[in-house]
Amino acid sequence: MYHVNENGYYGEFGGAYVPEILHGHVEHLRTNYLTIMQEPAFQAEVDQLLRDYVGRPSPLYKAERLSERYGCTVYLKREDLNHTGAHKINNTIGQIVLAKRLGKTRIIAETGAGQHGVATATVCALMNLDCVVYMGKTDVERQALNVQKMKMLGATVVPVTSGNMTLKDATNEALRDWCCNPADTFYVIGSTVGPHPYPDMVARFQSVISREMKAQLLEKEGRDYPDYLIACVGGGSNAAGAFYHYLDETRTKLVAVEAAGKGLETEETAACLQLGRLGILHGSKSLIMQTEDGQIIEPYSISAGLDYPGVGPIHANLYRCGRLQVLAATDDQALAAATELTRMEGIIPALESSHALAALPQLTFKPDDVVVINLSGRGDKDMDTYIAHFNPTAL
Ligand SMILES: *Cc1c(COP(=O)(O)O)cnc(C)c1O
Numbered sequence: 001m002y003h004v005n006e007n008g009y010y011g012e013f014g015g016a017y018v019p020e021i022l023h024g025h026v027e028h029l030r031t032n033y034l035t036i037m038q039e040p041a042f043q044a045e046v047d048q049l050l051r052d053y054v055g056r057p058s059p060l061y062k063a064e065r066l067s068e069r070y071g072c073t074v075y076l077k078r079e080d081l082n083h084t085g086a087h088k089i090n091n092t093i094g095q096i097v098l099a100k101r102l103g104k105t106r107i108i109a110e111t112g113a114g115q116h117g118v119a120t121a122t123v124c125a126l127m128n129l130d131c132v133v134y135m136g137k138t139d140v141e142r143q144a145l146n147v148q149k150m151k152m153l154g155a156t157v158v159p160v161t162s163g164n165m166t167l168k169d170a171t172n173e174a175l176r177d178w179c180c181n182p183a184d185t186f187y188v189i190g191s192t193v194g195p196h197p198y199p200d201m202v203a204r205f206q207s208v209i210s211r212e213m214k215a216q217l218l219e220k221e222g223r224d225y226p227d228y229l230i231a232c233v234g235g236g237s238n239a240a241g242a243f244y245h246y247l248d249e250t251r252t253k254l255v256a257v258e259a260a261g262k263g264l265e266t267e268e269t270a271a272c273l274q275l276g277r278l279g280i281l282h283g284s285k286s287l288i289m290q291t292e293d294g295q296i297i298e299p300y301s302i303s304a305g306l307d308y309p310g311v312g313p314i315h316a317n318l319y320r321c322g323r324l325q326v327l328a329a330t331d332d333q334a335l336a337a338a339t340e341l342t343r344m345e346g347i348i349p350a351l352e353s354s355h356a357l358a359a360l361p362q363l364t365f366k367p368d369d370v371v372v373i374n375l376s377g378r379g380d381k382d383m384d385t386y387i388a389h390f391n392p393t394a395l
Contacts, residue, residue, distance in 0.1 A: 002247040002318060008196025011320055012278070013286050013313030016195035022175075025182040026283075029102075030197045036101050037094075037204060049093050050208060053126070054083045056090075058209075060216035060372070065344040072365035075226070076347070076375045077213055079238065086350065086377030087206060087238045088119040092188055094205030096123045099186035106130045106185045110174040112139055112167035113304030113381065114146025116190030121155035131155040134173040136166040143304065146381065164298050167308055171282050191235025192312035195283030199240075199312050206241025213372060214245055221370055228363065230255040231374040232355040233273070234305050236312030238376040243318075253325060255363070256315060257355045259301035260328035270299035272311040273319050273326045281310040287319075302331035302385060303351035305377075329358035335389055338379065350377030351385060 008016050008030070018026050036042055050056040058078045066074040079087040096107060107129050111117030117133040124131035133150055137159040140147055150157050163169035178187045192199040192206075218224040229246055231239035233256040246252045261269040269275065276287030279294060289297040289309040301307040318324035329337070337357035342348050349357060353376045365371060379386065 002314075002321070002323060004196065004200040010313045010317035013284070013316040014196055014199060015285050017280050017283050017285070018195050019179060021179050022182060026195050032102065033098065033197050033201050036098055042097065042101065046094055046097055049097070050090065054089055054093065055081060056208065057212040057216070058082060060213060060220065062220070063345050066341070066360070069344070070360050070365055070371075071367055072369040072371050073221075074360070075217075075370070075372045077209060077242065077372055078375055079209065080347070080349065080353065080375050080378035084115075084119050084122055085380060086115050086119070087209065087241060088116050088190060089122065090208055090241065091190065091202050091205045091237060092116070092119040092123045095186070095188045095201070096120070096127055096129065099188070100127065100129075102186065104184060104186035106132070106181065107188055108132045108134070108174050108177050108185055109188045109190065110134050110167065110170040111190065112136070112170070112308065114139065114143040114150065115305060115377065115381065117155070117157070118146050118149050118153070120188050120190075121150040121153035124155060125153045132158060132177065134158050134160055134170040134177070136160050136164070136170045138165040139167065139170070139304065166298070168296060175282065191237040191308070192240045192314055193235040193282060193284065193286075193308070193310060199284065199314055202237050203240035203244055203314060206237050207244035209238070209241035209374065210243065210245035213242070217370070217372070225249050225252045226372040227251070227369040228253050228255060228365070228371040229374075230257065230356050230359045230371065232257050232259075232306065232352050232376060233311060233315055234259075234308050234352060235310070236315045238374055240312060240314055242372075242374040247323070254318065254323060255325045255327060255359055256319075257327045257329050257359045258311075259303055259306035259334075259355055260330040261300040261302070263330055264328055268300035270301040270307045271328045272299070272309065273315060274328060276311065284313050286310050286313045287316045302334065303355065305350070305352040306355065327359050327362055329355040333358040335386075338386065339390070347375070348379035348386075349375055350379050351382045353377055
């Protein structure tokens with residue numbers, strides 16, 4: 001019920017709305033991805049890289065002081081400890097090993113904050129593949145360190161000057177490149193968005209998060225499921241990976257936190273699940289921030305990883321079905337949650353992950369509740385923002 005059907009839909013969401021020229025290539029991917037992903041040799045290669053290169057399994061860490069504050073048992077799934085600092089590399093490794101199996105020699109990707117671009121450039125360096133990353137010019141300027149990392153890793157970074165010069169425009173440009181070079185090029189999409197089979201493929205590559213979580217909870221708590229499982233949602237990949245093996249586990253409440261930006265009632269927000277309307281963006285039907293006549297409304301969040309105008313069709317459907325509780329955190333709530341984690345547990349979280357942490361004060365727990373928060377990434381990349389927003393004497 002919650003998984004993709006054979007036509008690529010989750011309820012009324014999803015599908016593969018691609019230009020004619022890409023149809024055959026998306027179809028080729030669709031008919032091959034599951035077979036390749038199930039090959040023992042493929043799984044062995046991916047698993048070995050996840051273990052020895054990424055550093056998996058990522059720990060499930062019991063946050064004692066947070067637990068005490070919120071009156072329950074709080075665990076953090078430490079995706080922040082992965083190589084390159086976030087969950088994104090789980091997906092880039094999977095897709096790039098798959099691209100090699102399909103005989104592709106050139107990799108393209110879009111990136112907003114640069115995290116997916118860095119994860120893609122990293123694996124391309126490892127595998128000796130050509131890599132082109134499309135990035136809005138505004139983001140190129142805002143995220144200079146990640147641009148330098150991608151270049152040092154050998155990728156070509158193409159600044160995109162159309163539209164608002166951010167992630168949506170970079171994605172359009174990557175799709176355009178793919179249309180021109182479909183034979184040798186594989187498009188590595190960074191979240192559970194895009195035409196089918198991308199949302200399902202990305203969710204499967206990220207599902208290692210909940211696979212590990214089950215074994216870790218069983219060992220620590222004597223049961224393999226939590227009462228609450230909380231993740232932030234941009235396009236939805238870290239949430240999809242954290243939720244994947246719990247979709248049918250009705251004892252687990254799934255909680256998604258989207259970026260409210262300056263507030264749900266303002267124009268400056270990125271809360272697509274709560275405020276979006278049905279539409280088609282980047283090849284799939286989902287909930288999208290758009291005007292009455294279908295123009296994309298530029299989303300806003302303090303966190304560059306959450307300001308995408310759409311959301312994965314998986315999450316739109318889970319929300320529509322009532323399986324997913326959706327909360328929002330404003331910039332200020334996320335900053336407060338980042339400070340709290342830093343001061344109480346000695347972990348500086350990514351701004352995106354801080355939105356998930358900001359769910360804690362919004363929920364009411366029972367003393368025996370087990371709560372897992374997917375800590376999707378670390379805060380190194382966000383230090384400029386943290387420094388700009390904190391008054392050091394107030395800390
Ligand atoms: C990119 C990113 C996100 C948002 O992307 P999803 O696909 O929704 O997971 C969240 N956290 C971190 C650390 C990121 O880099």
